[in-house]
Amino acid sequence: MKIHVAIALGLVGGLLFGLLAALSGVPELLAAAEGVAPLGVAFVNLLKMVVVPLVAATLFVGVAGMGNAKKIGRLGGLTLAFFAATTVISIMIGMGAMRLLLPLADEAAAEAAAAGATAEAPALPTTVDFLVNLIPANPFQAAAEGALLPLIVFTCFFAAAVGALPADPRARLVEIAVAVSAALVKLVHWVLWTAPVGVFALAAPVTARSGWSMLQSLGAFVLAVLLGLLVFVVVIYVPAARLLGGIAPARFLGACIGPQIIGFTTTSSAATIPAMLEAAEELGLSRTVASFVVALGAAVGRAGSALFQGAGLIFLAWLYQVPIPAAALGAAVLATALVSITVASVPSASVLTLAPALGAVGVPMDGLAVLLGVDRIPDMFRTAVNVTGTMTAATVVDRMAET
Numbered sequence: 342m343k344i345h346v347a348i349a350l351g352l353v354g355g356l357l358f359g360l361l362a363a364l365s366g367v368p369e370l371l372a373a374a375e376g377v378a379p380l381g382v383a384f385v386n387l388l389k390m391v392v393v394p395l396v397a398a399t400l401f402v403g404v405a406g407m408g409n410a411k412k413i414g415r416l417g418g419l420t421l422a423f424f425a426a427t428t429v430i431s432i433m434i435g436m437g438a439m440r441l442l443l444p445l446a447d448e449a450a451a452e453a454a455a456a457g458a459t460a461e462a463p464a465l466p467t468t469v470d471f472l473v474n475l476i477p478a479n480p481f482q483a484a485a486e487g488a489l490l491p492l493i494v495f496t497c498f499f500a501a502a503v504g505a506l507p508a509d510p511r512a513r514l515v516e517i518a519v520a521v522s523a524a525l526v527k528l529v530h531w532v533l534w535t536a537p538v539g540v541f542a543l544a545a546p547v548t549a550r551s552g553w554s555m556l557q558s559l560g561a562f563v564l565a566v567l568l569g570l571l572v573f574v575v576v577i578y579v580p581a582a583r584l585l586g587g588i589a590p591a592r593f594l595g596a597c598i599g600p601q602i603i604g605f606t607t608t609s610s611a612a613t614i615p616a617m618l619e620a621a622e623e624l625g626l627s628r629t630v631a632s633f634v635v636a637l638g639a640a641v642g643r644a645g646s647a648l649f650q651g652a653g654l655i656f657l658a659w660l661y662q663v664p665i666p667a668a669a670l671g672a673a674v675l676a677t678a679l680v681s682i683t684v685a686s687v688p689s690a691s692v693l694t695l696a697p698a699l700g701a702v703g704v705p706m707d708g709l710a711v712l713l714g715v716d717r718i719p720d721m722f723r724t725a726v727n728v729t730g731t732m733t734a735a736t737v738v739d740r741m742a743e744t
Contacts, residue, residue: 348606351537355544362549374549377542384539387532388612391525393484395614397496398522400636405500405515417497419741420634423734424642427581428678431573431644435651438569443659445561493640526615533603533612540606544717562656562712566719569648570726578726578733586736588624596620597732604728608720611639613728620732626739634738638731645726649719650677650695653712657704 362370477483477491484492503514582593600616607613614635621631654677658665677695695712699705 347537348533348540348602351539351541352544352606355541358541359545359549362545371549374545378546379542381539381542381546384532384535384542385607385609387535387539388529388607388609391529391532393492395522395525395529395611397484397492398518398525399614399618399632400493400496401500401503401518402515402522402632405503405511405518416630416633416738416742417637419738420637420734421641423737424638424644424730425678427577427644427730427733428647429674430577431569431648432651432674432677434573434576435566435569435648435653436655438572439562439565439652439655442561442565442568443656445564493637526618529612529615536603536606562652563718565656566649566652567722569652570645570722573644573648574726574729578729582733582736586733586740588736593624593732593736596623597729600728600732601725604724605721608717608724610642610724610727610731614639617728617732617735621735624736626735627742630739630742631735634735635731638727638734642727642731642734644730645723647677648726649723653695654699654704657699657712661705663704 358370359374362374475491475494477495480492480495483495503511506514579590579593582588583590586593597620600613600620603613603616604610617635617638618631621635622628651674655665657663
């Protein structure tokens with residue numbers, strides 16, 4: 342049995358077991374569903390254990406292999422421009438989809454779910470602070486804290502310096518990095534063989550706690566997010582891959598299936614890096630470009646998360662009867678775009694990082710508890726879309742870098 346099929350079966354098994362426990366109310370089943378949660382935590386920790394060194398090694402190989410600072414700057418500029426543009430578009434699509442489906446929302450049930458909930462908003466950095474913090478005073482501390490963006494900046498600088506070295510020392514360092522990267526990819530493959538158990542343990546307790554009532558009360562929100570994600574992929578990503586990347590939709594989507602399934606089941610973009618690199622090779626993309634774009638995309642390619650946050654902002658503003666004037670809406674879009682770039686590659690991070698956007702329009706932070714109740718389903722889909730976005734960026738940048 343292929344690992345992707347086994348992971349999907351683990352997910353379905355966890356959802357069914359958790360739903361059975363929720364509907365039956367049998368104490369033993371509820372306890373069993375909650376009891377497997379530590380296995381899910383252990384699985385996520387295994388993934389996080391590999392993420393930082395894998396991103397650093399993969400990015401180093403891509404940048405150092407270029408050996409040309411001008412090419413690095415152009416490649417980085419194209420990649421970031423693609424992610425920035427698609428992120429803003431995704432936020433607007435998410436807001437529009439939620440406005441369209443607002444009449445289906447169950448306000449009374451959602452208000453009951455939010456009663457008594459509290460959530461502290463993380464501080465939104467200023468633009469200057471954000472840019473300054475991209476330069477790590479201690480890259481090892483950034484790695485230890487899992488801060489991918491500062492680590493990426495250091496890795497790019499270091500790899501660019503290596504690329505400027507004479508051929509022999511540069512080749513030796515790149516060869517070592519290639520070997521390290523290959524070993525880490527092998528380790529990720531081993532970890533993914535535990536994924537069926539891990540995703541079962543992640544899905545079962547969440548479904549047991551929420552049951553159908555929470556899903557029904559927020560069904561309109563979940564449907565809006567899924568509709569928005571579907572429209573976004575069909576209208577933006579597939580045409581971009583075809584028109585700008587020169588790859589037929591069937592071939593592109595076929596290559597994306599593996600990374601999408603892993604992202605869908607693990608809700609971690611970083612966990613899909615090996616699968617995305619394999620998909621890029623299948624599509625015939627340059628290894629140098631793919632290594633750079635995939636590593637960067639795992640850290641900042643969050644258009645799917647931004648769409649979820651745009652929909653969540655409109656839903657919670659409606660729920661708490663908070664009007665959003667045009668000026669405040671612009672600030673909310675900017676805040677959403679900024680925090681979506683720094684969303685951690687871990688499950689449900691998009692919910693808590695929505696707080697700055699809520700603060701920009703005066704929506705109570707208690708609304709975050711509402712979204713957390715049903716986040717698992719949107720989280721799986723938006724992660725798959727994030728992965729699709731990174732693959733689209735790789736195809737587009739690969740072709741544009743040649744011109």
